[in-house]
Amino acid sequence: MSAASLYAADVVALARKDLRLELRARDTLPAMLLFVVSTLVVFHFALPAGTGADAAFGLLWIAIVFTALLGLARAWAPEREGGALDGLVLAPCDRSAIWLGKTLAVLIFLMTAELVAVPAFALFFAPIDLVAVAGVVLASVGICAVGSLLAAMAAASRGREVILPLLFLPLAIPLVVGGVGAGISPEGAAYLSFLGLYDLVFAILAWATFEYVVTE
Amino acid sequence: MSSRNSLPLFAGTTAVLLGLAVVVALLVAPEDANQGVSQRIFYFHVPIALTAYLCFGLGAWKALRLLWVGGERRDVESYTWIHQGTIFGTLTLITGSIWAKASWGVWWSWGSNQLVLFLVLFLFYCAYFMLRFSIDEGARRGRICAVYALFGVALIPASFFAIRLASDFIHPTVFSREGPQMTGTMFGSFLVCWAAITLLAYVMYRTEVVGKRIDASLRELREVLS
Numbered sequence: 001m002s003a004a005s006l007y008a009a010d011v012v013a014l015a016r017k018d019l020r021l022e023l024r025a026r027d028t029l030p031a032m033l034l035f036v037v038s039t040l041v042v043f044h045f046a047l048p049a050g051t052g053a054d055a056a057f058g059l060l061w062i063a064i065v066f067t068a069l070l071g072l073a074r075a076w077a078p079e080r081e082g083g084a085l086d087g088l089v090l091a092p093c094d095r096s097a098i099w100l101g102k103t104l105a106v107l108i109f110l111m112t113a114e115l116v117a118v119p120a121f122a123l124f125f126a127p128i129d130l131v132a133v134a135g136v137v138l139a140s141v142g143i144c145a146v147g148s149l150l151a152a153m154a155a156a157s158r159g160r161e162v163i164l165p166l167l168f169l170p171l172a173i174p175l176v177v178g179g180v181g182a183g184i185s186p187e188g189a190a191y192l193s194f195l196g197l198y199d200l201v202f203a204i205l206a207w208a209t210f211e212y213v214v215t216e
Numbered sequence: 217m218s219s220r221n222s223l224p225l226f227a228g229t230t231a232v233l234l235g236l237a238v239v240v241a242l243l244v245a246p247e248d249a250n251q252g253v254s255q256r257i258f259y260f261h262v263p264i265a266l267t268a269y270l271c272f273g274l275g276a277w278k279a280l281r282l283l284w285v286g287g288e289r290r291d292v293e294s295y296t297w298i299h300q301g302t303i304f305g306t307l308t309l310i311t312g313s314i315w316a317k318a319s320w321g322v323w324w325s326w327g328s329n330q331l332v333l334f335l336v337l338f339l340f341y342c343a344y345f346m347l348r349f350s351i352d353e354g355a356r357r358g359r360i361c362a363v364y365a366l367f368g369v370a371l372i373p374a375s376f377f378a379i380r381l382a383s384d385f386i387h388p389t390v391f392s393r394e395g396p397q398m399t400g401t402m403f404g405s406f407l408v409c410w411a412a413i414t415l416l417a418y419v420m421y422r423t424e425v426v427g428k429r430i431d432a433s434l435r436e437l438r439e440v441l442s
Contacts, residue, residue, distance in 0.1 A: 153360050157350040167347060170340035171371060174378035181381055194381060198374055205370055212283050212359040
């Protein structure tokens with residue numbers, strides 16, 4: 001097998017491990033689904049009547065970001081509880097594969113939550129077009145790429161749950177701008193390309209630096 | 217040895233230059249036709265902002281070197297640059313806020329992209345300190361902080377563009393601060409102030425690094441003695 005296909009096999013195996021764990025334990029995904037729907041309902045009461053679709057769109061993004069945080073906070077919990085991260089770091093695979101596998105798994109969780117959140121948003125608040133959906137997808141990639149690295153950092157610190165949102169939110173601001181812009185601006189394409197660029201830059205950065213975060 | 221001896225020289229030069237900068241900014245530079253005396257804060261606000269960027273950049277550079285070649289020394293240096301950057305970033309927010317009050321009548325304006333960018337960076341680097349102080353000391357802490365510092369320099373252009381894009385839908389009217397072209401005296405005054413502030417940052421950085429090294433040596437000494 002070539003190096004690239006070996007790498008891909010490592011990534012798939014790691015992501016599949018996370019998905020299988022989730023299927024058996026159901027620790028994260030049901031919580032994310034319930035959270036995102038509850039948040040949307042709370043927003044209905046937080047918004048004054050007749051506020052309009054634009055304001056509601058901003059709230060969809062708050063719901064998505066905090067739902068992602070909920071998933072990310074638990075992203076490295078299985079490894080930490082089982083003491084498995086040391087084993088993974090010692091395994092004869094490229095360490096960035098650990099990051100990519102985790103990013104894929106978290107992305108699948110988040111996309112599943114959005115599969116519920118976006119139709120629910122369309123039902124409760126305002127219709128959503130294709131550009132807005134593309135914005136959701138692109139921003140999710142960025143959220144998971146950056147978030148899974150930051151979650152690994154937070155897992156190494158003492159105040160894990162508290163510190164992750166602090167690390168993550170400043171980095172999520174450009175994603176929120178891109179996502180909201182794709183939803184409500186007439187020039188949605190510019191925002192989509194911005195999101196794509198952000199994903200590319202930060203995915204490369206996270207891919208290149210993950211090794212330093214997990215090695216002792 | 218020579219590097220330790222040069223610090224008082226730098227500090228003295230900085231003190232003189234800062235005094236000169238105050239004189240130049242308040243007395244020598246011509247008064248702005250549109251904004252009057254309040255425009256003079258420009259001579260401090262903009263150099264402080266540029267210095268903050270410089271500190272963040274140097275902090276990330278030291279972080280990159282740390283990941284690249286290692287060395288505990290670089291961890292302290294990267295941390296200290298970022299510490300200085302945060303101090304100057306906070307000063308940028310304060311001076312910018314005063315300038316906004318003087319020229320637009322409000323303490324805070326989301327229309328000022330530079331100020332919003334500094335707010336984002338301020339939050340980001342505050343989180344850096346939270347992260348740093350919640351990890352046990354050691355090589356791993358240095359590397360994790362270095363990675364976060366690198367994300368910071370990537371965040372600066374990303375936020376810059378994001379804020380530019382966001383002002384389209386959040387704040388449709390764009391403030392235009394383009395007054396008359398800067399005259400030679402104005403530009404000269406600006407350069408003096410810029411040099412003074414940059415040198416100030418450097419002296420503060422050197423002082424803090426020396427302090428941290430003394431702390432570390434003292435701790436080692438205590439461990440040896442006990």
